[in-house]
Amino acid sequence: MSERRYQAREIEAKWQAVWAQERTWEVPNRAVPDSASARPHPPAARHDGPRRDKSYVVEMLPYPSGEPHIGHLKNYAIGDAIAHFRRRTGHRVLHPMGYDSFGLPAENNAIKTGVHPRVATEQSIAAFQRAFRSWGISIDWSREIASHEPEYYRWTQWIFLQLYRRGLAYRKESAVNWCPNDQTVLANEQVVDGRCERCGHVVELRQLEQWFFRITDYADRLLDDLDTIDWPEHVKTMQRNWIGRSVGAEVNFRCQELGIDYPVFTTRPDTLFGATFFVMAPEHPDVLRLAAGTENERAVRDYVNHALTESAEERGDLDKTKTGVFLGRTVTNPVTGEEIPMWVADYVLMEYGTGAIMAVPAHDERDFAFARAYDLPIRQVVAPRDGSPVPSDEAYVTKADDAILVNSGDFNGLTPKAGFERIVHWLDMEGIGHPSVNFRLRDWLVSRQRYWGCPIPIVYCPACGMVPVPEEQLPVVLPDIQEYQPKGRSPLAAAEEWVNTACPECGGAARRETDTMDTFVDSSWYFLRYCDARNDAAAWDPAVLREWMSVDQYIGGVEHAILHLLYARFFVKALADMGLLDVQEPFNALFTQGMILGPDGQKMSKSRGNVIPPTPLIERFGADAVRTYILNMGPPDQDAAWNDNALTGAHRLLSRLYTLGAELAADSDPSLAAAAETLAQPVEPTGDGLTLVRKANWAIDRVTSEFVGRFGFHNAIAAVTELVNDLYRLPRADAEARRFAIATAASLIFPFAPHLGAEVFELATGRRAWEEPWPAADPAMLVAESFELVCQVNGRVRDRVQAPSGAPREELERLALAAPGVIAHLDGQEVVKVVVVPDKLVNVVVR
């Protein structure tokens, strides 16, 4: 008995060295043979044998801040398992890595400590690199990128210019979200419940000139193309809600006194006859003009001033009673001809629709509440078809077919749906309205008044105006500065020698744009750069993208369901429209992993003190055990609480498998081991050997189906566990059957515990697991010659008897009726019916 204890550290170091030395996971591009030849690949690294399907597997790139945490490990353990499986099922797998290395936390850290963000970020990147290697993640390191490096952001700037050129990047003054703590503007997507997503401060609205990307141009396609991708339904739903498409009509309401038309957007043109007043947002530019000269002028002015100073949070409070002020003017309801009063009220939002609404209090809850508060008329124009009364204390909002229009002139008696169509058509004919679609989605605000980000490649010239930096002058390099403290403008503005530049057009004195880009810009295209990461002549070669895009499997946290995933989709569509790319969607399949919670079931956080740092665990139990445990915690898309004990269970499984491999290698005749050239299962196993061979095939089938299906890796690991347990239970099975079963277990655990899998596979076969094709289950071994027939009486199990597989129904029925447990429960009752499920059960129905 030699040393047979499972020493994870030794085994892991051994295989990590092999993979690093042989660059096992590097995959050259095929489209441009020369692009990869700068670094010669040893023969073992070649994957260019017979034509293989490509598979592009990407995990969301990490934001490098401090040390990696256990959630990163989960993310990459899932992706790595998938990458390994795809490699072994005949795919050329691209599995790269990079860092989303610009961003606020590094800059805030710099403000606190004075350490340059680049220094802190690069330290963190080094920690991530060490971690990825010690975890044994199969990464193609030849394609590594970091978004803060000029070699990368040069092309981020290039993409900005392409968008600018096509009018998709533009500068505009508007009311924007301003975080007073971080001293920068934020995208709509970064404001959560009226607060800054990062620091939690209440966000203010400020009127500022900022850079936007015209993502709203793509609203329809971003919505429609969700149907073409294999994403979790809840993520698609979140995106649909965020885009928020509403179908309705635009209708003109004319103010006769001033001779101005005011269009409104409504999703209920069918209720137009019930519009009894008209409301404008306090920010509407015409509000003060309308009120001017009326007796309400002063009240309106006060109301508007008050509304503008309120925070988004206060204004959004639903419980607050509705307020507003009469403008002293009227507009004409275009269908009734009535003059209806104009009001200003803060429940109307300037950002949505036209900033003005027609109010139909009878059929809209908000209008109802407002009408009640100010005693405005409420006219019912939709009623139940059967004439039943509607409650008088709330709005009747139905548009179902059991309701009909009333008090609506020629349109009486129509269903709301039909009324919608007819009224819109009539408005169109009369030239006072038309069908219209509105989106909730706003353009993406991309400029930030912060230092640690990608400079916007624009120059302001007193003579030429706004001038894009010529492409050949890229990158606009982010200069080093000393003072990071934001002062309401970018800290870059203080870097005078950088800011002052020559106008690319006239050569005169000009100033650089000092805002930087939102870091979500950097991460909206990195998966494109991976494909052609070392290209220094272009962001990518379109031919290379044709080889790899789209991403076949994307893996990441659901917290990016809207922001990153929407922005990346927009980028791909915009770039495709420019002819730079052939696909419409970046990520064909998405998997969202759940969070690992602390042992207390709460989200891990330093303040709670429930953080599980991965490194000590890996030193103690090995990366394989931690990876296996994390994937065994439950369905990987669900949140799960950490449990140290369960981790030792995963370690025990690997240890037991290792012992089997070590004993096999020690006990077997060396010539036999050497002769095990083929991995074929024993030809005609018998007894326990047959049981083991069957179990191994069953496990192959189960593990494979989890990879093909829902990534239920906990079930896959359970199947391997059962196989290992059987190997312990059946020590006397013949040697070749055991060898086959042990090799199979090692082969199947390899995607989850690659070092241990490789080690045991080598012990059992002398070969390398990752160079072997994924095992295929032998159909003949998936069925036994007999099975346990479940015998039920009235649906309750009363006995179990052995029956031959494939036996005819009559025989199964006969066996069941003869089973003692069944006879005991028949008890002289009449057999009404016998249900037979072949190879499974018989149910005897008695009365």
Add this chain to the structure above:
RNA sequence: GCCGCGGUGGUGGAACGGUAGACACGGCGGACUCAAAAUCCGCUGCCGGAAACGGUGUGAGGGUUCGAAUCCCUCCCGCGGUACCA
């Protein structure tokens, strides 16, 4: 409010409409040991029973079915998203 996802032993979780609780953790018992750890073996939903076995059981209540954790209806609870979006 609206949209989405869930609710199964002490715990994490299994289960094409066909044996509910695989596998793991925890617990109990045993082997090995001077002893402990490690390792190995066995038992473990609940109630009754020494056992065989019987009853009961998947948030609640109905329904469909020979048979329901699974399908349908009503409701309760939890989680996530979103919300004066006209």
